[in-house]
Amino acid sequence: MIKDNNNINIAIIGLGQIGSFLYNEINLRKKDIELKTGKKIKIVAISAKNKNKKRKFKIDKKIFYSNPLNIIKKKNIDIIFESIGLSDGISKKIVESSLKNKINVITPNKALIAKHGDYLSKLAEKNNVNLEFEAAVAGGIPILRTIKEGLATNKIKKVYGILNGTTNYILSEMEKSNEIFENVLKKAQKLGYAEPGNPKLDLNGFDAFAKIRILSALSFNTKISKSKCIMEGIQNIKLEDIKIASQLGFRIKLLGISEIINGQLFETVHPCLVSKKTYIGNVNGVMNAVITEGRPVGESVLQGEGAGPGPTSSSLLSDLLSILRGNIKYPFGIPSNKRKLIKPFNNNYYSNSLYIRFEVKDVQGVLSLITNRLAKYRISVKRLIQTPDKKNKKATIVIITHKTTEINVKNCLSIFKKNKNILRFPTLIRLYN
Amino acid sequence: MIKDNNNINIAIIGLGQIGSFLYNEINLRKKDIELKTGKKIKIVAISAKNKNKKRKFKIDKKIFYSNPLNIIKKKNIDIIFESIGLSDGISKKIVESSLKNKINVITPNKALIAKHGDYLSKLAEKNNVNLEFEAAVAGGIPILRTIKEGLATNKIKKVYGILNGTTNYILSEMEKSNEIFENVLKKAQKLGYAEPGNPKLDLNGFDAFAKIRILSALSFNTKISKSKCIMEGIQNIKLEDIKIASQLGFRIKLLGISEIINGQLFETVHPCLVSKKTYIGNVNGVMNAVITEGRPVGESVLQGEGAGPGPTSSSLLSDLLSILRGNIKYPFGIPSNKRKLIKPFNNNYYSNSLYIRFEVKDVQGVLSLITNRLAKYRISVKRLIQTPDKKNKKATIVIITHKTTEINVKNCLSIFKKNKNILRFPTLIRLYN
Numbered sequence: 001m002i003k004d005n006n007n008i009n010i011a012i013i014g015l016g017q018i019g020s021f022l023y024n025e026i027n028l029r030k031k032d033i034e035l036k037t038g039k040k041i042k043i044v045a046i047s048a049k050n051k052n053k054k055r056k057f058k059i060d061k062k063i064f065y066s067n068p069l070n071i072i073k074k075k076n077i078d079i080i081f082e083s084i085g086l087s088d089g090i091s092k093k094i095v096e097s098s099l100k101n102k103i104n105v106i107t108p109n110k111a112l113i114a115k116h117g118d119y120l121s122k123l124a125e126k127n128n129v130n131l132e133f134e135a136a137v138a139g140g141i142p143i144l145r146t147i148k149e150g151l152a153t154n155k156i157k158k159v160y161g162i163l164n165g166t167t168n169y170i171l172s173e174m175e176k177s178n179e180i181f182e183n184v185l186k187k188a189q190k191l192g193y194a195e196p197g198n199p200k201l202d203l204n205g206f207d208a209f210a211k212i213r214i215l216s217a218l219s220f221n222t223k224i225s226k227s228k229c230i231m232e233g234i235q236n237i238k239l240e241d242i243k244i245a246s247q248l249g250f251r252i253k254l255l256g257i258s259e260i261i262n263g264q265l266f267e268t269v270h271p272c273l274v275s276k277k278t279y280i281g282n283v284n285g286v287m288n289a290v291i292t293e294g295r296p297v298g299e300s301v302l303q304g305e306g307a308g309p310g311p312t313s314s315s316l317l318s319d320l321l322s323i324l325r326g327n328i329k330y331p332f333g334i335p336s337n338k339r340k341l342i343k344p345f346n347n348n349y350y351s352n353s354l355y356i357r358f359e360v361k362d363v364q365g366v367l368s369l370i371t372n373r374l375a376k377y378r379i380s381v382k383r384l385i386q387t388p389d390k391k392n393k394k395a396t397i398v399i400i401t402h403k404t405t406e407i408n409v410k411n412c413l414s415i416f417k418k419n420k421n422i423l424r425f426p427t428l429i430r431l432y433n
Numbered sequence: 434m435i436k437d438n439n440n441i442n443i444a445i446i447g448l449g450q451i452g453s454f455l456y457n458e459i460n461l462r463k464k465d466i467e468l469k470t471g472k473k474i475k476i477v478a479i480s481a482k483n484k485n486k487k488r489k490f491k492i493d494k495k496i497f498y499s500n501p502l503n504i505i506k507k508k509n510i511d512i513i514f515e516s517i518g519l520s521d522g523i524s525k526k527i528v529e530s531s532l533k534n535k536i537n538v539i540t541p542n543k544a545l546i547a548k549h550g551d552y553l554s555k556l557a558e559k560n561n562v563n564l565e566f567e568a569a570v571a572g573g574i575p576i577l578r579t580i581k582e583g584l585a586t587n588k589i590k591k592v593y594g595i596l597n598g599t600t601n602y603i604l605s606e607m608e609k610s611n612e613i614f615e616n617v618l619k620k621a622q623k624l625g626y627a628e629p630g631n632p633k634l635d636l637n638g639f640d641a642f643a644k645i646r647i648l649s650a651l652s653f654n655t656k657i658s659k660s661k662c663i664m665e666g667i668q669n670i671k672l673e674d675i676k677i678a679s680q681l682g683f684r685i686k687l688l689g690i691s692e693i694i695n696g697q698l699f700e701t702v703h704p705c706l707v708s709k710k711t712y713i714g715n716v717n718g719v720m721n722a723v724i725t726e727g728r729p730v731g732e733s734v735l736q737g738e739g740a741g742p743g744p745t746s747s748s749l750l751s752d753l754l755s756i757l758r759g760n761i762k763y764p765f766g767i768p769s770n771k772r773k774l775i776k777p778f779n780n781n782y783y784s785n786s787l788y789i790r791f792e793v794k795d796v797q798g799v800l801s802l803i804t805n806r807l808a809k810y811r812i813s814v815k816r817l818i819q820t821p822d823k824k825n826k827k828a829t830i831v832i833i834t835h836k837t838t839e840i841n842v843k844n845c846l847s848i849f850k851k852n853k854n855i856l857r858f859p860t861l862i863r864l865y866n
Contacts, residue, residue, distance in 0.1 A: 025729060029586045035767050036585060134583070140730040142583025149582065149760075150567070150575020152469060153462045153750035279736075282715065289734075296458060296743030297573040301722075303712075303734035310729030317586040327582075327760040334468050 008041045008324065009076055013068040013094055014083035015048035015059060018108060021309030022081060022316055024057040029317065037324035045071040072097050079104045079323060081316065087111035099123045099131065106319040108135030108312050114210035117217065117224050118339075121331035131331040132319035137211045138163055138288040140311025141304040142318055147218045147292065148333040154294035156219040160257040163211045163269075165286035165306035166194045166202040167234045167254045171271075172284040175246060180239045193286055193307070204233035205254065205269040212256040212267050219258065219292065220342070221334050225265055227344035230406070232270040241357060241427060244398055245273050248383070250355075251281045255432060266345035272432040273355050280432070348407035353382065353431040358397040358416070359423040362388055366421045370397060377412035379404045394423065400431070441474045441757065442509055446501040446527055447516035448481035448492060451541060451568075454742030455514060455749055457490035462750065470757035478504040505530050512537045512756060514749065520544035532556045532564065539752040541568030541745050547643035550650065550657050551772075554764035564764040565752035570644045571596055571721040573744025574737040575751055580651045580725065581766040587727035589652040593690040596644045596702075598719035598739035599627045599635040600667045600687045604704075605717040608679060613672050626719055626740070637666035638687065638702040645689040645700050652691065652725065653775070654767050658698055660777035663839070665703040674790060674860060677831055678706050681816070683788075684714045688865060699778035705865040706788050713865070781840035786815065786864040791830040791849070792856040795821055799854045803830060810845035812837045827856065833864070 010026065012019055026033075026043060034040055046059060047068035065071050068090070072080070080098045082105060084091045091112050098105050099120065107113070113120070113133045124131035134144045138161075147156070162168050166188060173184045185203075188194040194202060201207050209231050217224045234254050245252050250273040258267045274281040279301065283289040288306025293299050305311040322328060332339060360366045367386065374381060383400040409428070416422045443459065445452055459466075459476060467473055479492060480501035498504050501523070505513070513531045515538060517524045524545050531538050532553065540546070546553070546566045557564035567577045571594075580589070595601050599621060606617045618636075621627040627635060634640050642664050650657045667687050678685050683706040691700045707714040712734065716722040721739025726732050738744040765772060793799045800819065807814060816833040842861070849855045 021729075025586075032586060035771055036763075140733065142579055145583045146575055146579065149755065150578045150751050151747060152754045153458075153465060154747055279715065282712065294747070296454075297747035298738040298744055300573065301734070301736035303736070305731040311731055314584060314587055314727070314730035318583050321585045322582065325760065328758060330469075338468055 006039055008039050008078045009044045010041055010079050010081070011045040011047070011071050011075065011077045012043060012081045012083065013047045013071070014085070015046060015055065016083065017309050018312050019048065019081070019083040020055045020057045020059065022083065022313045023059060025313045025317065026320075033321065033324065037321060039324045041320075041324070045075050045077065047071060068094055069097065072101055072103065077103050079106065079320065082107040082109060085109050085111065087115045092116060095120055095131075096123065099127050099129060102127050102129050104130045104132075104323050106132045106316055106323070108133065108316060110136035110207065110210040110214065114213045114224065117214065117332070118336065122336040124331055125329070125336055128329075130323045130329060132322060133214070133331070134319050135312045135315035137214050138290055138302075139165070139304065139306040139308065140314045141288055141290060141302045141306070142315060143215070143290045143302050144218055145318060145322070146300075146302060147215075148328060151292065151294055151297055151300065152333070154297050156292055156294040158259040158293040159215045159219045159290065160255055160259070161290040162253055162280065162283050162288050163208040163256040163290070163306070164202055164254060165288055166199065167208070168284070168288070168306075169193045169286045171234060171237065171242070171252055171254065174239055175242050175251065178239070181237065203235050205231045208254060208256040209269045212258050212269060215256075215290070216258040216265060216267055217332055217339070220260060220265065221332070221339055222265065223339050223341040225267060225341070225344060228347075230268040230270055230347050230350065234271055236427065237271055237429075238427070241429060244357070244385075245355065248400070249276055250274060250431075251276055252429065253280060253283075253432075255280070261345050264343045264345040266350065268347075268350070271429055273429055274432045349405050351403050351405045352433060353403050354401045354409060355429045355431060356399045356401065356413075357427040358399070360395050360397060361421045361423065362390070362393045362395045363421055366395075367397065369419070369421070370399070373412060373415060374399070374401070377404070377408050379409065379412055403433070439472055441472050441511045442477045443474055443512050443514070444478040444480070444504050444508065444510045445476060445514045445516065446480045446504070447518070448479060448488065449516065450742050451745050452481065452514070452516040453488045453490045453492065455516065455746045456492060458746045458750065459753075466754065466757065470754060472757045474757070478508050478510065480504060501527055502530060505534055505536065510536050512539065512753065515540040515542060518542050518544065520548045525549060528553055528564070529556065532560050532562060535560050535562050537563045537565075537756050539565045539749055539756070541566065541749060543569035543640070543643040543647065547646045547657065550647065550765070551769070555769040557764055558762070558769055561762070563756045563762060565755060566647070566764070567752050568745045568748035570647050571723055571735075572598070572737065572739040572741065573747045574721055574723060574735045574739070575748060576648070576723045576735050577651055578751060578755070579733075579735060580648075584725065584727055584730055584733065585766070587730050589725055589727040591692040591726040592648045592652045592723065593688055593692070594723040595686055595713065595716050595721050596641040596689040596723070596739070597635055597687060598721055599632065600641070601717070601721070601739075602626045602719045604667060604670065604675070604685055604687065607672055608675050608684065611672070614670065636668050638664045641687060641689040642702045645691050645702060648689075648723070649691040649698060649700055650765055650772070653693060653698065654765070654772055655698065656772050656774040658700060658774070658777060663701040663703055663780050663783065667704055669860065670704055670862075671860070674788075674862060677790070677818070678788065681833070682709055683707060684709055685862065686713060686716075688713070694778050697776045697778040699783065701783070704862050706862055707865045782838050784836050784838045785866060786836050787834045787842060788862045788864060789832045789834065790860040791832070793828050793830060794854045794856065795823070795826045795828045796854055799828075800830065802852070802854070803832070806845060806848060807832070807834070810837070810841050812842065812845055836866070
């Protein structure tokens with residue numbers, strides 16, 4: 001809870017792309033915020049690794065602290081923004097000691113919340129302060145607030161979507177420009193859509209997965225799950241797959257999915273073939289989209305820009321207003337001690353139609369080897385497209401199967417590792433049902 | 434504000450489709466609501482025109498009042514739901530006297546809010562109670578809450594979308610089933626998507642327009658405008674137009690649009706040709722979608738079911754939770770006395786590309802008559818498709834123009850009223866830019 005005093009002191013820790021944009025935005029919107037909340041806000045302390053780094057927005061160096069922990073100790077702070085972004089280390093320390101010192105915390109740090117959200121929300125409740133993290137999921141889309149408030153009394157059974165703008169940009173751009181993954185990744189890095197140093201956490205699905213864990217906890221009123229899940233990124237998606245998918249009427253999207261199946265929690269992130277005719281198949285570029293299915297509301301869709309300082313600041317400031325207005329006190333919508341840990345769904349029984357691409361030697365018997373093997377595991381074929389490459393005496397065989405389970409397909413495909421006529425282990429992409 | 438007492442008394446006035454579903458839903462979700470808010474709620478009074486009407490959900494007749502105003506006088510009510518739906522009369526009386534008696538009000542009544550929202554919100558603020566109307570706009574989509582909270586500090590410059598499920602269903606279904614307007618309307622009425630008695634307020638754009646007025650006031654922090662606007666419904670959309678539009682790559686959608694142009698407020702509802710490739714061109718059936726453009730967030734999209742008791746109840750209950758949690762006190766996001774009335778944009782200068790369909794006699798000189806007339810008004814032609822109907826010695830001429838203003842096209846078209854070779858006044862549908 002915010003004190004009744006009308007003068008609110010704010011600190012911002014971390015002045016990178018997000019932090020410095022936020023610093024400027026808060027100063028720009030001061031009057032509007034006072035109008036909407038009756039509170040006068042003031043940034044009284046800032047901290048970052050490098051005081052003198054060149055920034056797009058000028059900072060007031062008189063309020064700069066080299067050690068952010070000193071801000072918490074020395075200054076009379078009401079609300080702190082943590083925008084460093086580590087899952088542990090100094091990020092965790094700042095949030096922890098802020099909450100313990102009864103300072104409200106706002107952070108876009110999905111790695112921190114996905115890992116320590118349960119502990120930190122308990123700490124916030126104990127100290128009667130807010131911990132807000134709207135910007136941690138889907139940038140400018142107010143999806144957490146929508147689940148906590150706009151759809152609050154719905155029984156949500158599924159939440160899924162495109163949660164990572166970097167990978168969605170890369171997949172869209174590969175299709176559009178007919179360029180291979182590596183080239184488009186470089187382009188994304190140039191445009192600032194992908195981390196120049198280490199884009200791994202975007203590409204391998206980890207970023208989307210952290211968001212899915214947060215979404216699950218909010219949607220189903222559960223503790224953040226720690227169970228092992230299917231998490232695949234887009235590193236192995238070839239331009240060829242995108243082209244074949246397109247011919248078949250599909251696009252490839254990296255989807256995060258969270259669902260209650262028979263009372264058990266199923267969470268996953270992996271690339272999917274989705275029909276071009278569907279809504280999700282038409283969310284392209286850096287856009288994010290989140291879809292919830294609930295009762296009684298039915299299907300709800302939220303779409304918006306998923307990254308970048310503008311959209312992120314929009315969410316950070318919505319958290320600020322929520323605190324200033326004295327809204328919502330439970331970080332995950334209900335008291336921590338009422339949130340349950342539910343049993344994870346057995347991933348082996350996750351079932352999908354599949355796209356399987358085989359690269360084979362163009363010799364007799366290969367096709368029947370494949371189809372016999374599939375038949376043995378009762379994987380039935382819906383479509384089969386064989387494209388010969390006569391010059392190289394090779395062929396590409398693409399099979400779209402009917403629904404089958406993970407465990408079944410794993411067993412079925414294992415044999416192809418060692419067959420001399422199968423040139424490499426088949427590429428498998430699930431279809432979104 | 435809600436009292437600190439944990440026992441909250443609720444009344445529901447109006448037990449039609451919405452009211453009776455809500456009645457049942459509140460009883461179903463009691464425990465969840467207590468978990469999320471710490472408040473015990475109880476429905477202590479209900480009222481409707483007919484006590485003994487057959488309803489899908491059983492009501493407790495012991496708490497039934499014939500005169501709803503007696504509930505306000507006699508019972509110790511904390512929150513009242515008004516779901517009768519009139520813009521004046523008993524609906525207004527109930528809301529008015531509830532607020533005066535310091536009872537919080539929740540209503541899905543767009544007609545009432547669009548007409549009396551300024552007065553009623555002032556009354557609510559004066560009496561320190563909430564007036565909530567999330568369900569008045571776009572059914573289950575929590576768009577008002579999103580503007581007031583999730584996007585609260587953004588500078589919104591435009592809000593538009595598909596705001597009426599009935600008309601969207603009719604237009605989609607005409608395209609899909611190749612049936613004329615009148616037949617599809619009957620189908621919509623059978624399915625419960627259109628009022629069986631008087632679907633006029635949906636069809637003529639009034640329903641969408643009331644929603645646009647509410648959205649404007651919230652998005653731009655302005656008073657509800659009373660100025661005369663372009664409001665057109667779908668009554669004159671012919672199957673022929675839908676087919677021609679489809680051949681040209683468009684769909685016809687009834688759009689509500691509100692925008693600040695040069696510091697002036699522009700509001701309108703009219704059918705539009707939208708590209709099939711756009712997002713809005715693919716929102717079909719009874720779905721609603723609202724798109725906001727703001728700074729710094731960029732474009733945000735919310736989509737969901739726009740009508741029906743389920744989605745509406747979802748929004749009504751989100752209002753209930755907001756009140757129980759003690760959230761937000763200004764019905765329009767900021768204090769009433771800070772909301773300004775801004776100057777309306779001159780509709781004459783609204784400018785669009787146009788689709789114009791002429792039905793003409795197939796005689797020499799008609800085409801040049803049309804094109805000369807357009808040229809005189811500097812309306813330049815982008816595409817022209819002439820389709821002869823030799824048997825009847827007629828022809829259809831469809832012209833897609835470059836952008837031109839309302840006043841210009843009005844003057845230009847006026848001549849065609851009296852020309853013997855022009856068989857009827859041309860059909861005009863604006864393109865969405």
